[in-house]
Amino acid sequence: MIEYVSNNIELILTAFGQHIALALIPVVIGVVVALPLGYLAVRRDWLYQPIVTISGVLYSIPSLALFVVLPVIIGTKVLSPLNIIVALAIYTVALLVRSVADALRSVDRTVTQAATAMGYRPLKRLFGVDLPIALPVMLAGLRVATVSNISLVSVGAIIGVGGLGSLFTRGLQLRFAEPIIVGIVLSVLLAAVCDSLIVLAQRYFTPWVRVGART
Amino acid sequence: MITFEAVSKVFPGGTTAVDNLDLELPTGKITCFVGPSGCGKTTSLRMINRMIEPSSGRILVDGEPIAAKDAAELRRRMGYVIQHAGLFPHRTIVDNIATVPFLVGTGKKQARARAVELMERVGLPENLAKRYPAQLSGGQQQRVGVARALAADPPVMLMDEPFSAVDPIVRAQLQQEFLRLQSDLGKTIAFVTHDIDEAIKLGDMVAVFRQGGHIAQFGTPQELLEDPADDFVTDFVGRDRGFRSLSFDPAKDLPVRPMSSLPDGISVAVDDDGRALAWNSSAFGSRTRPLGGTFRATDTLRQATDVAISSPVGLALEIDDAGRPVGVISHAEIAEHLAAVRSAALADSGSRSASEGISP
Numbered sequence: 001m002i003e004y005v006s007n008n009i010e011l012i013l014t015a016f017g018q019h020i021a022l023a024l025i026p027v028v029i030g031v032v033v034a035l036p037l038g039y040l041a042v043r044r045d046w047l048y049q050p051i052v053t054i055s056g057v058l059y060s061i062p063s064l065a066l067f068v069v070l071p072v073i074i075g076t077k078v079l080s081p082l083n084i085i086v087a088l089a090i091y092t093v094a095l096l097v098r099s100v101a102d103a104l105r106s107v108d109r110t111v112t113q114a115a116t117a118m119g120y121r122p123l124k125r126l127f128g129v130d131l132p133i134a135l136p137v138m139l140a141g142l143r144v145a146t147v148s149n150i151s152l153v154s155v156g157a158i159i160g161v162g163g164l165g166s167l168f169t170r171g172l173q174l175r176f177a178e179p180i181i182v183g184i185v186l187s188v189l190l191a192a193v194c195d196s197l198i199v200l201a202q203r204y205f206t207p208w209v210r211v212g213a214r215t
Numbered sequence: 216m217i218t219f220e221a222v223s224k225v226f227p228g229g230t231t232a233v234d235n236l237d238l239e240l241p242t243g244k245i246t247c248f249v250g251p252s253g254c255g256k257t258t259s260l261r262m263i264n265r266m267i268e269p270s271s272g273r274i275l276v277d278g279e280p281i282a283a284k285d286a287a288e289l290r291r292r293m294g295y296v297i298q299h300a301g302l303f304p305h306r307t308i309v310d311n312i313a314t315v316p317f318l319v320g321t322g323k324k325q326a327r328a329r330a331v332e333l334m335e336r337v338g339l340p341e342n343l344a345k346r347y348p349a350q351l352s353g354g355q356q357q358r359v360g361v362a363r364a365l366a367a368d369p370p371v372m373l374m375d376e377p378f379s380a381v382d383p384i385v386r387a388q389l390q391q392e393f394l395r396l397q398s399d400l401g402k403t404i405a406f407v408t409h410d411i412d413e414a415i416k417l418g419d420m421v422a423v424f425r426q427g428g429h430i431a432q433f434g435t436p437q438e439l440l441e442d443p444a445d446d447f448v449t450d451f452v453g454r455d456r457g458f459r460s461l462s463f464d465p466a467k468d469l470p471v472r473p474m475s476s477l478p479d480g481i482s483v484a485v486d487d488d489g490r491a492l493a494w495n496s497s498a499f500g501s502r503t504r505p506l507g508g509t510f511r512a513t514d515t516l517r518q519a520t521d522v523a524i525s526s527p528v529g530l531a532l533e534i535d536d537a538g539r540p541v542g543v544i545s546h547a548e549i550a551e552h553l554a555a556v557r558s559a560a561l562a563d564s565g566s567r568s569a570s571e572g573i574s575p
Contacts, residue, residue, distance in 0.1 A: 108301070108304075110297060110298075110299055110301040111301050111302070111303060111304070113266070113297075113301065114295065114297060114301030114302075114303075115303070116266065116290070117264055117266055117290055117295040117297075117373075118290060118291070118295060118314050118315055118318065118363070119287045119288070119289075119290040119291035119315060119318050119319075120287070120318065121287050124318075129303060132305045133303070133304060133305050206305065207347075208304055208305045208306075208347040208349065211346070211347050211349060211350055
């Protein structure tokens with residue numbers, strides 16, 4: 001095992017780096033797209049149901065099918081990593097739009113109305129009151145989306161776009177367990193670290209949640 | 216002064232919440248909007264800071280129509296307190312209080328210093344400054360709500376059932392402190408409540424709303440109790456209104472008899488400093504009876520009557536500020552006094568309306 005790792009360290013690190021990029025770039029894109037969409041779903045009540053339904057349908061498309069079909073739709077090369085990034089960004093948006101909308105809807109109306117009555121303008125209220133209070137629920141959604149992306153990237157190896165999944169295919173082809181074990185361990189580790197980072201960020205940015213739970 | 220001129224509000228569903236309302240809220244006074252639920256009192260309040268726009272008519276503050284003003288700017292000049300306080304859960308107490316100063320660009324340091332000052336003013340210990348709202352009791356949160364509304368020293372305060380979500384003891388305390396605060400500050404306050412007792416206790420003026428957004432009566436608490444406009448107001452004001460109206464008559468005018476007029480066998484035991492301690496009566500045997508209650512010149516007829524009725528010798532004892540007996544009066548004598556005062560008031564208002572009748 002140690003021998004395999006030391007002999008193939010460069011290959012493993014490359015795969016790991018690709019995995020991080022392929023999983024996390026879509027998370028960033030997803031957040032940027034989902035925030036305004038979720039806000040819209042709350043501000044225009046009639047948009048909530050369609051937006052939530054469409055995102056539910058999008059999330060139910062099997063990942064492998066999406067990876068294969070995307071090049072045809074957006075005109076990328078079959079082996080382009082862009083396919084994975086776009087596909088995972090779609091999943092992230094699908095997951096987060098609902099989180100963002102529900103998080104914003106969960107903010108106590110007496111609090112938002114008090115904010116307006118004290119003289120907050122809409123945009124300032126969104127960033128100063130609504131979003132900070134909605135943050136814990138949104139971050140819970142972000143944790144699910146991030147971990148789910150990290151595991152989904154592995155599927156991309158089947159269509160040959162790198163990442164830790166390439167260690168799985170290699171192990172299977174060579175009937176050789178070591179690359180598979182290394183791939184699984186790194187993938188789980190990455191998911192655990194990312195998850196913990198979000199939890200830590202939540203603790204740092206929302207100290208009021210814990211004090212509230214105590215009383 | 217806040218003026219409603221023929222203000223109506225019809226909601227999209229066709230419900231008329233407020234119907235052709237004319238009303239004047241005097242500067243520096245508390246005006247209570249009271250009425251059953253769905254009578255348009257909260258809608259009326261929320262039109263003052265443009266949270267709701269009237270369907271017709273207009274509202275003026277100090278003679279200027281508010282419709283022409285920027286809504287956010289207008290709201291920053293009007294403190295707003297609601298039921299359950301509506302504090303920001305993600306901000307500390309001191310930052311909650313400093314909300315409006317932050318909005319208008321006051322420096323952080325200055326705004327927070329002022330917030331801590333206000334905490335003391337509304338009876339909050341300074342060590343709560345860095346806590347979050349969830350760590351405070353309901354009564355404390357409501358105090359923060361009041362402090363937050365006062366932070367930018369707005370001339371107008373809008374209060375929507377601010378004390379109705381706390382228990383009766385805390386409520387009585389908050390009401391008392393609110394009156395004390397207002398006597399220092401003299402804000403122009405619109406105060407919504409469904410509790411007629413609260414309206415009578417707090418209001419300088421009371422507007423009784425009825426279903427459909429009409430005003431059934433607008434007057435001082437005393438006018439409502441002594442001269443309700445119709446059956447609706449009579450019902451709403453409640454059964455004890457006669458007794459409660461005694462709260463507005465001062466005890467100082469009572470024809471109290473000197474202590475020397477006490478009947479034979481009845482006396483008041485006093486301590487070395489001459490302070491009243493207990494009733495002595497030959498009818499009690501060797502025992503004394505507790506005073507049970509006394510009144511002072513600064514009390515009201517309600518207090519004096521209550522003392523007279525509950526006294527073991529049938530007499531209410533008046534004491535001075537040092538606690539020494541001044542005189543006594545029976546409840547029959549209080550009733551005679553009251554009858555005389557009331558008939559004089561009726562004759563007075565009768566002659567006044569008669570003279571108004573002939574003026575051009």
